[in-house]
């Protein structure tokens with residue numbers, strides 16, 4: 300990769316950031332490359348220390364590359380950013396906990412994402428022109444990448460001051476605040492690097508160090524401790540407003556520019572971290588609660604728009620400076636349901652066969668390849684994906700694979716592919732089917748695999764094509780514990796949640812039960828809107844009441860079928876499918892088949908199936924979103 304230069308030199312594993320024109324802003328791929336290199340060197344006898352530096356005079360690294368986050372986030376896709384942060388934070392923790400010395404040379408700007416790479420190592424070197432800052436509150440974020448950990452450990456109230464104002468630290472200030480360890484004049488850096496590479500021993504560094512030119516924080520500290528001691532943002536503001544000194548006035552000015560919600564949450568994070576002993580993992584977990592929600596519920600997209608896209612520097616924050624209700628802060632920082640920030644090493648280098656490289660399978664396979672797996676692909680349509688080794692048949696792809704993944708249209712096709720691949724698979728390998736199919740087919744394939752000494756999992760997904768591309772699918776998994784454990788690292792790459800639901804077939808059972816509820820609630824929501832219309836009730840009023848009353852459901856609250864009402868949904872795009880009516884018909888058909896097989900009474904599931912069948916087959920519903928039931932009801936009368 301040209302954006303980052305990774306190699307070993309002498310006794311050092313060396314990582315050089317190489318995007319000087321972009322102030323070495325950190326891309327997603329650079330984060331993954333750093334993580335890979337650190338794992339590769341962790342147990343290598345040849346590498347005794349890690350040296351991290353950057354090309355160019357202006358910056359070690361001025362932050363994360365947020366352009367793609369903005370582009371995807373404004374299109375309503377929050378998953379790319381969530382994945383970026385998740386994987387970046389794992390790399391930050393790896394640096395902080397690395398068992399070998401990590402030496403970084405921090406010239407010029409080191410901000411945000413750059414702090415995450417450069418300021419968690421064991422020997423952080425600053426020079427005359429170093430400028431370190433955590434300015435995230437200015438773009439509607441919080442000090443993240445483990446920045447809150449460093450701020451929480453800074454002496455007394457420096458952390459609050461630096462985090463809320465985003466003030467820049469020169470070399471002496473960075474040493475005082477605990478963002479750096481050693482000052483070495485920049486003219487000596489190349490010599491210091493050579494000695495490190497030759498010796499592999501950071502104890503040589505003191506021969507190069509000098510005392511840093513004076514900073515400003517030491518003198519300001521007593522005032523900072525007094526002004527930033529408050530429990531909440533409002534207390535800090537009161538203290539700043541009461542103080543007539545120039546320093547207080549300039550701090551207040553900085554706070555007036557930043558996002559109030561971000562500052563309130565930053566303060567809360569620092570206080571929570573100090574309740575016990577701050578740790579990097581605790582800090583990253585708290586930060587991720589905020590950043591995971593930052594695009595959808597925070598001010599992040601508006602912050603980027605004002606600072607980087609339109610450059611008008613006039614962000615319209617959600618709250619006034621002194622008007623952040625405690626409930627809004629708690630919402631941003633409450634635990635994430637079902638989403639876990641994992642610090643485990645991402646398993647790489649499995650041999651995977653991927654069969655069915657369509658709308659879902661293609662991007663899922665791509666994510667596995669990007670994560671470093673060796674993937675052979677096959678699709679009857681001849682489709683392939685970059686980086687996959689093409690195979691001439693499903694059986695050829697499956698030979699010697701640790702895991703064979705299938706992503707196919709239906710149960711009949713799954714059974715025929717299973718007949719072909721199972722005899723070709725190596726003993727102990729796992730057949731992982733991610734398609735949505737009938738429970739019977741899933742169980743039959745699992746039995747067939749078990750008889751051949753293989754593991755088998757049915758793991759249908761939710762999250763659609765967007766989730767497949769972003770690696771944020773949810774997997775509902777049936778099969779043995781052992782097979783689940785083997786596939787877990789792959790679920791972690793392709794998705795953000797995998798629920799082990801029970802024995803073979805349980806994943807499909809969960810999927811079809813969920814989608815039966817979805818089909819029924821969508822119909823109920825649509826017919827209620829049509830009735831409300833005829834009763835003269837405004838749709839907005841209907842939404843406001845139901846979405847916060849006992850009639851609430853995902854169909855109403857998240858995917859509202861009425862155009863222009865509630866959050867953006869396919870209804871606002873003329874019912875172009877997010878989830879097509881014919882796919883809902885297929886899933887309702889699967890739940891009816893299953894109900895038939897086990898003699899379960901599902902009258903509403905049956906009614907929903909009948910309605911979607913008419914809609915798709917006779918009423919022009921094919922190719923429309925499944926929420927287009929609303930215009931269908933609207934156009935009908937009781938008879």
Ligand code: NAD
Pocket residue numbers: 654655656657658659660677678679680682693706707708709712716733734735736760761762763764
């Ligand atoms: P798709 O039609 O785009 O992909 C299926 C692929 O399987 C096609 O490329 C096809 O050529 C290939 N195929 C068919 N028979 C084959 C065979 N014998 N051997 C090898 N390849 C074969 O469908 P998709 O949207 O990717 O959906 C795949 C599965 O995921 C379906 O079961 C679907 O219900 C489920 N699913 C889809 C979505 C979605 O939003 N698209 C969401 C959740 C679940």
